[in-house]
Amino acid sequence: MSDLPPPPGATPPPPPPPPGFQPSFPGSGPVGPSGAVRLARVGGLAKALVVSVSVAGATSFISAVSGVLARDEADDFLAGRISEDAFIDAYSPSALVSTAGSISFLATVILTFIWMQRVASNHRELQRRGTWGPGWAIGGWFLPPLVLYIIPFLMLREMWRASDPTVPVGSDDWKQRPVAPIVVVWWVLYGLVPLGLAVVQGVQAVQTGFAGDARDLAEALDDQFTITLVAGVVSLVGAVSWALVVRGLTDRHRQLTGEAVAVA
Numbered sequence: 177m178s179d180l181p182p183p184p185g186a187t188p189p190p191p192p193p194p195p196g197f198q199p200s201f202p203g204s205g206p207v208g209p210s211g212a213v214r215l216a217r218v219g220g221l222a223k224a225l226v227v228s229v230s231v232a233g234a235t236s237f238i239s240a241v242s243g244v245l246a247r248d249e250a251d252d253f254l255a256g257r258i259s260e261d262a263f264i265d266a267y268s269p270s271a272l273v274s275t276a277g278s279i280s281f282l283a284t285v286i287l288t289f290i291w292m293q294r295v296a297s298n299h300r301e302l303q304r305r306g307t308w309g310p311g312w313a314i315g316g317w318f319l320p321p322l323v324l325y326i327i328p329f330l331m332l333r334e335m336w337r338a339s340d341p342t343v344p345v346g347s348d349d350w351k352q353r354p355v356a357p358i359v360v361v362w363w364v365l366y367g368l369v370p371l372g373l374a375v376v377q378g379v380q381a382v383q384t385g386f387a388g389d390a391r392d393l394a395e396a397l398d399d400q401f402t403i404t405l406v407a408g409v410v411s412l413v414g415a416v417s418w419a420l421v422v423r424g425l426t427d428r429h430r431q432l433t434g435e436a437v438a439v440a
């Protein structure tokens with residue numbers, strides 16, 4: 177090995193922080209060794225994410241139930257016993273709640289991107305480098321196989337391991353740590369089950385015709401009664417599982433980084 181000094185301008189990579197270090201967070205002052213390890217807080221962001229996904233799941237379920245409750249009006253409209261306006265009035269609550277749910281879902285998506293990116297970036301700062309870097313927090317959701325969300329699932333598994341606070345900083349033992357079952361449960365409820373429901377709904381839509389006017393909508397409500405209710409339940413349970421993943425991983429991560437102590 178050469179003892180020559182590095183060429184002018186070369187910056188050697190920073191060594192991993194020693195065990196027991198005190199990281200520095202924005203606004204908390206330079207409390208780490210030389211203030212070198214700068215980490216992002218995730219606690220407040222995680223709370224907002226849990227709220228948004230809870231609202232999205234609840235509104236999706238309420239929308240599904242409202243649609244199911246409008247089934248009798250759909251049958252009456254198709255039989256000519258009530259007018260189109262009466263049927264639309266009966267279905268309107270479901271449509272309004274669905275719109276609110278879409279807004280909450282969009283907020284959940286954005287907050288998820290930011291939350292995952294911060295956690296992955298903190299792991300990089302702590303020299304816990306794995307397969308999935310911070311950029312995958314966004315790109316991974318859009319790459320094939322898309323709706324199955326394989327990359328986010330694998331990234332969450334790695335993040336769960338890397339957030340283990342019992343592994344000393346600088347050690348690679350975190351790579352062998354177990355992952356909580358709730359991560360797999362979330363993936364099944366959010367990736368696999370919805371795909372199956374979408375296929376069934378798509379087949380029924382092809383057979384009965386896509387909803388383009390009030391009569392098509394009424395026929396869809398009547399024909400997809402069961403699948404609509406099941407989809408609403410799955411959305412609610414999936415939202416709960418995601419909230420548990422976010423809370424569990426965030427708690428581990430805040431203990432690892434020292435954020436929990438800094439806030440306390």
